[in-house]
Amino acid sequence: MDYKKLFIDGKWVNSSSDTFIEVTNPADNSFIAHVPSANINDLNFAISSADKAFATWSGLSLTDRLDYLDSLLHELTKFSQELTSVIVKELGCPVSFSYESQVISSIDEFSSLLDFAKKIDFEKRYDGYTLRREPFGIVACICPWNYPLYQLVLKVIPALICGNTVILKPASITPMSAFYFAEAVRLANLPKGVFNLITGSGSLIGKRMAEHEKIDMVSFTGSTAVGKDIIIHSASTVKKVSLELGGKSPCLVLENADYSLAVDTVLDSCFLNSGQTCSAFTRMYVPISSKEKILDLIRDRIDKYVSGNPLDPNFKLGSMSSLEQSKIVRSYVNSALSEGAKMITCKSNDFSLSDTFINPCVLFDVSDDMEIAKAEIFGPVLSVITYDDLEYAIKKCNDSPYGLSSCIFGDETEALSIAKKLKAGNVHINASPFITGAPFGGYKQSGLGREGGELGILEFTEVKAIFH
Secondary structure (H helix, E strand, C coil): CCCCEEEECCEEEECCCCCEEEEEECCCCEEEEEEECCCHHHHHHHHHHHHHHHHHHHHCCHHHHHHHHHHHHHHHHHCHHHHHHHHHHHHCCCHHHHHHHHHHHHHHHHHHHHHHHCCCCCEEEECCEEEEEEECCEEEEECCCCCHHHHHHHHHHHHHHCCCEEEEECCCCCCHHHHHHHHHHHHCCCCCCCEEECCCCHHHHHHHHHHCCCCCEEEEECCHHHHHHHHHHHCCCCCEEEEECCCCEEEEECCCCCHHHHHHHHHHHHHHHHHCCCCCEEEEEEEHHHHHHHHHHHHHHHHHHCECCCCCCCCCECCCCCHHHHHHHHHHHHHHHHCCCEEEECCCCCCEEECCEECCEEEECCCCCCHHHCCCCCCCEEEEEEECCHHHHHHHHHCCCEECCCEEECCHHHHHHHHCCCCCCCCEECCCCCCCCCCECCEECCEECCECHHHHHHCCEEEEEEEC
16 A cells, blocks of 8 residues: 555545655554645645535435445455554554454444435425435545544545545544545545545644635544634534544443443443543442442453553553553543542553553542543543432533443433433443444534434435425
């Protein structure tokens, strides 16, 4: 794969910029590739290409577009092993996690979206009017670094299904899987200009995408701070903005819960992908009377999550995505310890290995006013907080600027009643898994709009009522 090119107008082209971004392996700091640091001329070329392609692509029948996308899925699936390898290298995650949770889950999501599209009425007759779902035009998709392929699929595929054309900007530290996606687009013979790949800085390319009058929608996943900037930069053109942002997701454990199930579920959620998951359950509210029992269960299990070489199958966790990210996580943990929190971690009392490697840790004796209980850490750190009044615990679960995901363990009838009170886009009860096709997204500062399934597809459509 030639990572020094951009994919614009149906072909690999040289950037008009003479600068490149170095991509490194966070596990050992080794060099992987150079990708173009695209400039405004490159973006304008991509916009022109997408603009010219829009009439043809949107003019195709849904069946014809799905046929193209089915071919794209077929070509992308052929790259499964290559995609697994490059995501291990650029993200530092274990190879089994890369294959199952990064690659196979992305392919399954792609297939699911195509199935859902066949069931949607993009034009429906009502009494006195016809409701049409129409494409916006050019959609800018700006993806995060933690699930580079999965988030690409959740944005690009629904946009294309609906007849939009796309310009994709992957994260600068994990851009390589996007190159395989672009090559699959080429091999599937999608009309030129329908999909375009730009690599570059968010401060330049991302900002200009949000501002540009020819771009009709921006779909962004990343930090809440950057999401707010995108809203500001998009305001001049009042374009549609879809945002999937930060989270500080609570887990509420009831007195009657299965504590073992709760601990297993929360540790998996909080620690896998080295804690670099926006929907991870990072605040665990437990009855004060059961605190020691739950902490003992955590002590029995935590050594399963030790970090190590991503290529070694004995390790469930690899490295953090960057040295900067690992420093941020260490800083939060050290701050909590200085405020009186106590720690459980793997192997020894030293939760860090070296540089970008961090062993997961569980902090207890955490109070709600500690920064560790409020901020999105984005690392393998769980805060255990006790409660003796259930209504107060529910209130504290909601006492966050975020509202992405949540979970409840306990009697199902009681849990369902509490679920209606939680201000979160997703609520899981007793380890219920996320179902492909269910909408994903958050309340409050966790974002705008939904991804996945029917609602995630319709997010990329304008609504028109024709009265007749």
